[in-house]
Amino acid sequence: MKYLVITAAIISVVLLFTGIYLDMTDNPLKDKFYGFGTIMMFLVTFPLFLIWRRNKTDLKKYVWRNNTKEDIKKNDDESLV
Numbered sequence: 001m002k003y004l005v006i007t008a009a010i011i012s013v014v015l016l017f018t019g020i021y022l023d024m025t026d027n028p029l030k031d032k033f034y035g036f037g038t039i040m041m042f043l044v045t046f047p048l049f050l051i052w053r054r055n056k057t058d059l060k061k062y063v064w065r066n067n068t069k070e071d072i073k074k075n076d077d078e079s080l081v
Helices: 002-024 030-054 069-080
Strands: none
Touching: 002 030
């Protein structure tokens, strides 16, 4: 998954830079390269990256359970350390 995300990011950046180069040469294909690079970045690379990183996070430390006054006070004291 890591290599798929890296490959998709590299391809989308290459497409964007190709669009910039074609813009300097006044090629009519420049808009297609800009568009495909942007679409690949936002619709392929970012979701793949988020899925890849989501699998590595432990969400249990963000879940609140049975919050008694003692637990809340204990958490507040730990956050000050």
